[in-house]
Amino acid sequence: MALIVLGPLLGSGYLLLRDAVSTPRSFLTDSALGLGDAAPRAVPQDALIAVGSAVVDGGLLVKAMLLAALWLAGWGTACLARDLLRVSLGPQLVAATVAIWNPYVAERLLQGHWSLLTGYAALPWIALLATRLRARSATAGRVGALGTWAGLAGCLAAAGLTPTGSLLAGLMALLLVGKRNLPATAALWIVSAAPWLTATALSGAGAEPSDPAGVAAFAARAEPWLGTLGSLAGLGGIWNSTAVPGSRTTFFALAATVLLLALVATGVRAVLGAGTDSESRWGAAARSEARVARRRLVWLAVVAIVLPALGATGWGLSAGEFLVTRVPGAGLLRDTQKFVALAVPAYALCAAAGCRVVGRWISTKVDGVSAESPRARTGGAAVLFLAIVFLTLPDLAWGVGGALRPVQYPAGWQRVADAVDAPGDVAVLPGGMFRKFRYSGSAPVLDPAPRMLKRDVLQTGELPVRGGVVSGEGERARKVENLLLQGGSANRLAELGVGWVLVEGGTPGPMGESKTTLAQLNPLFADRDVQLYRVPGEIAAHDAPAANRRLSGAAHLLWAALLASGFLTAAIHSVTRRSVPREAEPESHPDHDNAD
Incomplete structure (x- = not known):
């Protein structure tokens, strides 16, 4: 699916569409470190690309990261459905498809928010790991395995490629990790956010009030026949009316939203309920923690849709203007539709659970077998659900209807880049x-x-x-x-x-x-x-102080160390754990159960 979405972009050239800019080579300027006049909105993204493009072509690097983000979003959501619902492969594929094939992904691609999608991809993994830590502390009284903590640290760092992604990840982790794990999780989040927090403190840009006009300008937008709430419930509603797929600009948007919400509705009861027989081999505490996680994800989805809708009302806009003019850094919240990303894990879980429910219902009606029988037709139901999800957004395929395509810079740009080498x-x-x-x-x-x-x-x-x-x-x-x-x-x-x-x-x-x-x-x-x-003559120096560059550089190195060490430690721990016989692992913990 990731390849189908990004296909045209994977040719030779560079991503250059609205807010997305990739170039052959970037550099560690003051702005890349977040020390310029503007607020550090692309920190540590720009620094990472600057360092990486010294080794790999910057255009290739950005496209590889974007492809990995979509792939990991689907894989992580499938794993989340497997762990929290104990569903088989078909419903897992449904969950993965909902995570990749939806208006939120399409609109953010068209707006050029490729780095935000790395934070989006981290959300299901953070939900999965945070739930495992919560379950382990509840069932075994321990703080959790090193590999799980390392994986969570790496995911928080990956999501922290942009400040908004960092906020999304922090909210998800703190909501699900459990009281006992809150202090350590908060500390990890602060470390993962060190580059943009440090840049904000050093540059002072975050302390300045934002233009209140931005609140209304970036408020969620109503799509045809849906209204603002309906658009957000359909995972759409971005503020930019030109950054939407063609299918979301007609009456089809209403039909597609109804279909998506119908799929979600089939599994809401199962997700909120006490569990199914497929969870019977879990310990009571493990079942309880999985149920708590599922319910919190559902309520988080409700909040992530309702609050942006309220933010687009008259009094919501007034409240937003009050915040951005009086609370430092509140301008980061003005694009409220970004937070709809927090609803996607719950949507995917409900769709996966609904697939199992429909498959069992078909089995009882057609085959006359028990709803819990292994012969339940979840595979057939999965095919139906997948077809419906694809139908809701047909123009996401092949670069969102061809809008995502690589660009070639004229030769003059490289001549200019080589010439600018003096203060x-x-x-x-x-x-x-x-x-x-x-x-x-x-x-x-x-x-x-x-x-x-x-x-x-x-x-x-x-x-x-x-x-x-x-x-x-x-x-x-x-x-x-x-x-x-x-x-x-x-x-x-x-x-x-x-x-x-x-x-x-x-x-x-x-x-x-x-x-x-x-x-x-x-x-x-x-x-x-x-x-x-x-410009002739002596040029006045306006560079950031050397001490600020050192501090910002140290924060970036700390973030990079958390990213690399987190994933490396988690990978080593995973390989080591696979060598342990299954009989030696605690059966009551949901980390260690097989899928149905």
Whole structure:
């Protein structure tokens, strides 16, 4: 399924669609470490790509991570269904399909939020591991196996590739891990969030209030015939009406949502209930903990859908505006539809349980056998459920209807990247952060310059949304942009720390009186796509203090160590555990039971 979704993107080229930008090589600039003017929204994502692209082509690295995220989302959800429901292979495949083949994944792909999907992929694994830790502490009075803790640490770090993913993962872990394990889990989460927490503290960007206009601009959106609540319940409703599959823009959205919710409804009772005979070999405490985990996931799904819907109402918008203007860092919560990701594990569990329920019902009606018989037709029910899930979103296939396709950068970009090798930040023209290049398609794309060049590229952070503009935090970038558009002097550019001006051709945007300023600069390179100018004179230093770079670098290294050591330790422990005879393992713990 992951290959079917991402097929076109896996060819030669780079992901360049709305917020998604991959380049051949990225660099550890101040902005990549979260120490620029803007809030650290892409930390530690940018630093990881900068380090990784020194070894592997950056475009290949991003595509590999995105493919792995979708694959792991499906696999993790199947494992979660196996552990919490004890379902066979067919219902596990249903759970995996719900996790991959849904509007949330489609819309976030179209919006370019590939790194958020790594956090999304970690959620079922975190739910699985947290439940195992809770069950172990409840049944054996122990804090849990080292391998389970290591796996949880690695998943929290993986989800922490972006601040939002980190929040989603932390909420999931803390909800399910149990009181006895809360302190250790909270400590692991803080370590996994160290890069963006450190960057926020050092840069001070997170302490600034956000533009209240962003609350309404990024609120969940009603899709045709559904309303806001119905759109969110169908796992859709992203704020950007252009970043949705075509099938979600017509009456088909209502029919697809009804079908999805019908599948979920068939298994709600089984998920919330006391369990089935397939759980009879569990210990009483293990059954109880699995039931608690299932119920908490269901209630989490309800909250994850209802709260964003309330946030789009009049009083909800007022409450959001109050928060972002008075609570530091609250701007991270303004895109409320992101949190619908927390509902997907419960949806997948209910669909898997419903598949088993329908299979047993068919068996009793057609074959006249007991509902608990091994002959129950869960395989046939699974085929039916899979067909319905695929039908609800037919245009997710092959790059979300072809929207995801690789892009080739013109040769001029590499010439510019090689030339920018002296002190001074880079200013860009036309004004604004988004571009429409001749080679990137019809959708706007985030300017690739910040991830292409060795020096920091100044960006205002202003976002054009729904016909308006949401202000950003880049105060110096705003001064530089205004100076260029007003035809200011080269000397003033140098005082503001600008050593380079890059003009990106063929894309709409304001140029103002910038010709007056460009005439004062030294041209270095020009073709139809990019023109590079060097600002003469002495360039004032505006780099982040060396101490801040060291602290931020240490936080990134701590995060990377948690990521690598967590998964490595979990893998070693898993291999070691497989060598232990099954008879030596405690039968009452759900970690050690086979699936039906």
